Amino acid sequence: MQRERGLHDGGQRLRRQRVRAPATITFCRVQFPSTIDNAAGTSNTVYARLYSAGFTDLTGVTDPNPLIVGAVGYGPIGDAPSTWTNWTVATPNLAYGPASPGYAANDDEYEATLITPRGPRHYAYRFSGDGGQTWTYCDADNQGNTDGFDEPGLVTPTATLFISEYVEGSSNNKAVEIYNPTASAIDLGAESCQVLVYTNGSSSVSGTVTLTGSIASGGTHIVASSQTPIAPAVSAAAQQFAAAVNFNGNDAVALRCGATTLDVIGQIGNNPGTEWGTGLTSTADNTLRRKCGLTTATPTAPTPSHPLRSGMASRRTPSTGSARTP
Ligand SMILES: [Ca+2]
Ligand SMILES: [Ca+2]
Ligand SMILES: [Ca+2]
Numbered sequence: 029m030q031r032e033r034g035l036h037d038g039g040q041r042l043r044r045q046r047v048r049a050p051a052t053i054t055f056c057r058v059q060f061p062s063t064i065d066n067a068a069g070t071s072n073t074v075y076a077r078l079y080s081a082g083f084t085d086l087t088g089v090t091d092p093n094p095l096i097v098g099a100v101g102y103g104p105i106g107d108a109p110s111t112w113t114n115w116t117v118a119t120p121n122l123a124y125g126p127a128s129p130g131y132a133a134n135d136d137e138y139e140a141t142l143i144t145p146r147g148p149r150h151y152a153y154r155f156s157g158d159g160g161q162t163w164t165y166c167d168a169d170n171q172g173n174t175d176g177f178d179e180p181g182l183v184t185p186t187a188t189l190f191i192s193e194y195v196e197g198s199s200n201n202k203a204v205e206i207y208n209p210t211a212s213a214i215d216l217g218a219e220s221c222q223v224l225v226y227t228n229g230s231s232s233v234s235g236t237v238t239l240t241g242s243i244a245s246g247g248t249h250i251v252a253s254s255q256t257p258i259a260p261a262v263s264a265a266a267q268q269f270a271a272a273v274n275f276n277g278n279d280a281v282a283l284r285c286g287a288t289t290l291d292v293i294g295q296i297g298n299n300p301g302t303e304w305g306t307g308l309t310s311t312a313d314n315t316l317r318r319k320c321g322l323t324t325a326t327p328t329a330p331t332p333s334h335p336l337r338s339g340m341a342s343r344r345t346p347s348t349g350s351a352r353t354p
């Protein structure tokens with residue numbers, strides 16, 4: 029035992045001698061790409077370069093060191109990256125070398141995966157020279173961090189969840205259908221997705237449906253009223269029921285995931301009286317279904333003269349959805 033303790037102490041002394049000063053991140057930037065436009069849920073490899081004297085300039089290729097830690101992350105447009113909460117650790121790109129585009133012999137390169145989020149976000153890298161205790165934030169212009177964090181990357185989903193059908197029928201025949209146009213399944217709970225109802229022109233949320241389950245690629249999720257009576261055709265189609273699905277034509281209905289509003293039927297903060305639109309494409313006593321071929325929604329609030337989502341059309345189903353059957 030005596031001898032073991034002696035060896036142990038010697039090891040500690042050796043380790044103390046090996047401790048190095050932290051690396052100083054003099055330069056870092058997002059190398060490629062500086063913009064991303066593809067479907068929500070897509071995996072993207074994002075590369076970054078950095079320079080740290082005595083660390084990245086040891087050899088002409090990437091020199092991994094446990095003190096240097098990198099990550100790609102994203103956050104709300106315009107927010108400081110130090111407040112972002114979504115970061116994915118990067119790995120040294122061991123393929124970096126003289127054949128790499130824009131090769132700089134003293135720099136090292138890292139790579140990480142960024143999953144295209146449900147709404148537009150700024151993205152960037154961060155590097156630590158002290159094993160992850162403190163960070164330098166790296167934007168996507170040529171100067172990177174050296175002229176300030178002024179040009180983060182921009183990721184814009186080209187396809188994301190949207191409301192594909194809105195049912196406001198007689199009695200409690202009310203439902204919202206959400207469609208997943210992306211190439212992968214979306215976990216509604218993990219993405220914090222909600223249907224929000226803004227009653228009678230209210231600007232604040234009147235009713236919240238916390239969505240559960242997941243939607244397969246190309247699949248739908250229907251949330252219907254939990255009140256009775258409700259037509260069997262409506263309840264049989266639904267995966268979820270909620271008392272908050274109680275809109276009656278003059279109530280805005282929004283789909284939100286996390287902090288991002290993805291789609292809106294009607295206008296939040298505006299009471300049209302009875303309904304938005306007229307006749308078979310109004311929001312009262314009709315079933316409205318997204319026109320075929322549409323794969324995206326625009327979350328911008330519609331104008332009073334065009335209160336429905338462009339591309340919503342009447343679906344002439346009798347009894348359950350439409351009291352005004354043609
Ligand atoms: Ca190097
Ligand atoms: Ca910059
Ligand atoms: Ca109402």
Ligand SMILES: [Ca+2]
Binds near residue numbers: 196
């Ligand atoms: Ca009705």
